[in-house]
Amino acid sequence: MSAAEKIAMGIVSIGMITTLILPGRQTPAVINAFTKLFRGSLATAMGTGVKV
Known part of the structure; x- marks a missing residue:
């Protein structure tokens, strides 16, 4: 790609x-909901999640 194409792609x-x-x-x-879901699942898998 040329420099002009890269600049145009960046602007878009x-x-x-x-x-x-x-x-x-x-x-x-x-995005925050998916992040919390991922972090919560990971914390549960590691055993560091908040107990309910």
Whole structure:
């Protein structure tokens, strides 16, 4: 890829990421939910999870 193509790709990528995390969107909440699910599963597997 040429330098111009890489720059254009970077601009498009930043635009897409910005669109996903704009205020009023649910994307951050969904990402946090998946993160908590992964961390909770890992903590349970290691035996360090919070006891219920």
